[in-house]
Amino acid sequence: MTLVLRGVRPYGEDAVDIVIADGVIVELASPGTAEGEIVDADGLVALPGFVDLHAHLREPGREDAETVLTGSRAAALGGFTCVHAMANTSPVADTAGVVEQVWRLGQEAGLVDVRPVGAVTVGLEGERMAELGAMAQSAAAVRVFSDDGRCVHDAVLMRRALEYVKSFDGVVAQHAQEPRLTEGAQMNESELSGRLGLVGWPAVAEEAIIARDVLLAQHVDSRLHVCHLSTAGSVEVVRWAKARGVQVTAEVTPHHLVLTEDLVASYDPVYKVNPPLRTAEDVRALREALADGTIDIIATDHAPHPHEDKDCEWAAAAMGMLGLETAFGVAMETMVLPGLLSWRQLAQRMSVTPARIGGVRTQGHDLVPGAVANIAVVDPEATFVIDPTRLASKSRNTPYAGRELPGRVVHTIYAGVPTVLDGALA
Amino acid sequence: MRHLLSAADLTRDDAVLILDTAAELAAVTDRSVKKLPTLRGRTVVNLFFEDSTRTRISFELAAKRLSADVINFAAKGSSVSKGESLKDTALTLEAMGADAVVIRHGASGAPHRLATSGWIQGSVINAGDGTHEHPTQALLDAFTLRDHLKEAGGDLAGLRVAIVGDILHSRVARSNVLLLRTLGAEVVLVAPPTLMPFGVESWPCEVSYDIDDVLPGVDAVMMLRVQAERMKAAYFPSALEYSRMFGLDVARMSRLPEHAIVLHPGPMNRGMEISADVADSPRAVMVEQVANGVSVRMAVMYLLLGGRQEEI
Numbered sequence: 001m002t003l004v005l006r007g008v009r010p011y012g013e014d015a016v017d018i019v020i021a022d023g024v025i026v027e028l029a030s031p032g033t034a035e036g037e038i039v040d041a042d043g044l045v046a047l048p049g050f051v052d053l054h055a056h057l058r059e060p061g062r063e064d065a066e067t068v069l070t071g072s073r074a075a076a077l078g079g080f081t082c083v084h085a086m087a088n089t090s091p092v093a094d095t096a097g098v099v100e101q102v103w104r105l106g107q108e109a110g111l112v113d114v115r116p117v118g119a120v121t122v123g124l125e126g127e128r129m130a131e132l133g134a135m136a137q138s139a140a141a142v143r144v145f146s147d148d149g150r151c152v153h154d155a156v157l158m159r160r161a162l163e164y165v166k167s168f169d170g171v172v173a174q175h176a177q178e179p180r181l182t183e184g185a186q187m188n189e190s191e192l193s194g195r196l197g198l199v200g201w202p203a204v205a206e207e208a209i210i211a212r213d214v215l216l217a218q219h220v221d222s223r224l225h226v227c228h229l230s231t232a233g234s235v236e237v238v239r240w241a242k243a244r245g246v247q248v249t250a251e252v253t254p255h256h257l258v259l260t261e262d263l264v265a266s267y268d269p270v271y272k273v274n275p276p277l278r279t280a281e282d283v284r285a286l287r288e289a290l291a292d293g294t295i296d297i298i299a300t301d302h303a304p305h306p307h308e309d310k311d312c313e314w315a316a317a318a319m320g321m322l323g324l325e326t327a328f329g330v331a332m333e334t335m336v337l338p339g340l341l342s343w344r345q346l347a348q349r350m351s352v353t354p355a356r357i358g359g360v361r362t363q364g365h366d367l368v369p370g371a372v373a374n375i376a377v378v379d380p381e382a383t384f385v386i387d388p389t390r391l392a393s394k395s396r397n398t399p400y401a402g403r404e405l406p407g408r409v410v411h412t413i414y415a416g417v418p419t420v421l422d423g424a425l426a
Numbered sequence: 427m428r429h430l431l432s433a434a435d436l437t438r439d440d441a442v443l444i445l446d447t448a449a450e451l452a453a454v455t456d457r458s459v460k461k462l463p464t465l466r467g468r469t470v471v472n473l474f475f476e477d478s479t480r481t482r483i484s485f486e487l488a489a490k491r492l493s494a495d496v497i498n499f500a501a502k503g504s505s506v507s508k509g510e511s512l513k514d515t516a517l518t519l520e521a522m523g524a525d526a527v528v529i530r531h532g533a534s535g536a537p538h539r540l541a542t543s544g545w546i547q548g549s550v551i552n553a554g555d556g557t558h559e560h561p562t563q564a565l566l567d568a569f570t571l572r573d574h575l576k577e578a579g580g581d582l583a584g585l586r587v588a589i590v591g592d593i594l595h596s597r598v599a600r601s602n603v604l605l606l607r608t609l610g611a612e613v614v615l616v617a618p619p620t621l622m623p624f625g626v627e628s629w630p631c632e633v634s635y636d637i638d639d640v641l642p643g644v645d646a647v648m649m650l651r652v653q654a655e656r657m658k659a660a661y662f663p664s665a666l667e668y669s670r671m672f673g674l675d676v677a678r679m680s681r682l683p684e685h686a687i688v689l690h691p692g693p694m695n696r697g698m699e700i701s702a703d704v705a706d707s708p709r710a711v712m713v714e715q716v717a718n719g720v721s722v723r724m725a726v727m728y729l730l731l732g733g734r735q736e737e738i
Contacts, residue, residue, distance in 0.1 A: 186534075191625025197534035197558030197597060200624055266542070267535030311543075313512050315533035315556070 002036030023416030048351040049081025049374030054299035061090025066304035068105035073392040076419040079376030079409040082113035094119035094130035096138035103140035143359035146173035162222035181205035203231040214241035230275040232285035251299035254330035269317030291340040304395030329405030373416040382408035433604040448725035465494035488723035516545035534558035564601035583610030591650030641681040675701040
């Protein structure tokens, strides 16, 4: 069967018919000329399917918040064709058995590539290294390892993990948070946290760990990935490290590109997230760093939570916010519309580079003949208003309720098969 | 105004009205029958997630003197400690027809959530939330300051007040900085740098690390409770050193001007932030603060629940 994306503009450039057969792009034909099953994409923009290096799909263990299936639906609707599922499940994804389970659930859902992330330490406890090799050699072929939610704060353990994963070209993705400096932390430490009487999460707690880790990565000549970088100071550290030739990559979440700590004054826990929302100056620095390549990628840190874990007082609430279904809209609003990123650059940051960091060979291909047909087709002219009750995610904790975002995801093609057509699951 | 969540909610005129109303209501306390019919048939719930007998009985007495029906709801353990959630507790109170909820909670912002989440219809009065605010304490402190130091009533313009102690963890300090400033007083915070909130330099007050330097220039000094356990988290090296550097003893008290008074929100740690001699001296007004607390809380409930001044 031949599928034709009719009249679509790859990277916003000249219109073509993208012809897809057997899961692969076979031809970029003149618009209106190709034959096959036609998907109307006239004037829409085609980008390589988005690859998320950082999402919480909650299964196994918290199926009340999200499952691999519901998370896959949310991802497909957001234009993603690959999602990395973080390891802080219950049981923790620290064995070949658990990562294979998550991987198999992803295969069964069949909407995106679900790539399990393996825990660095047993039970995320930060004490003993998990069986990283077994997870790498499992059917799930894990390449990204992270104790996300917790920081690998023991410097020796971090060093060993960085060294150990080299043998299978893995990468350690660090949740940079010095634990003692952030005990009981509730929000960004600032004048506002002092006024609101909420325990502060100081920028230095992130920056100090990143500084240590880039030096460790250089010392042992390993790859390091920094999760959800959130401060202007962290940007400076990563920029410095890259200038020294350290093999470091970094991600920023959509919410850290658009939301600021001021929202916490409402005490509405929908804005409670880790790392916390920072200041407007941080947001500006993060956008600039994403534009100039200091920050390599956008990753959602999609973190579903059941309603009761957010419908409570601030201190009792869970940290995290949804991201898969709104990531592209936020990226377009904050980066593309202001002219900070071209479509091709956005494709690098949301698809090509995350696929490379995660070692996912079938993802992040340029839209050329011979590439695996993972494609997001978006309408840059359309806008959409976020209604939490209409999200595909099982949870409702979006910080964008009622907000209008630009850039609707219209079609998503995963391995040559439409998963989303006209904004609905195919 | 429907709720009292923060001292920042009050304009100068609001605050003066509360103090004036409290002054009139204080007269009721001197009558043989200490009761007004104003809130008859209204229900006030004291919702206390933290133990605080003195604040609870102050609100209870205030409500009873206005003839309200009072329910004390001691919610042991908040949802933080996996008890009943704040929401379910609130829905229960709403079903029982609470006209006002006086809430004390260990989580900063809990009264704010209660007031804005749509769980209840009644008024919310913040009786202390986490390390955020305690607005009625600030009002009773302002009342006490005015009573002693301002003959003509009105606001507190021209007064200078030092607040000394664990500012970082103090909801009393936060509410007092806001309210005293609104009422025209100058505030100077005194503490070791470890016990100052982050960003305090942008607050509408002065900051000092030297109590001896500050005392000669103030009309009142408010000593805050300092928990000895704070030294375990390295806020200061020892209780003795804290006491030596920031505690108010008789020698230090003598540095105050003649007319200056000493306040403390209680409960006191005698020998820590305040010596027994000072606590029992005629300049210490802690007992008056307690009495004024009832009057001020009567005024707040009276005004929030729609009483009119001529009914007193």
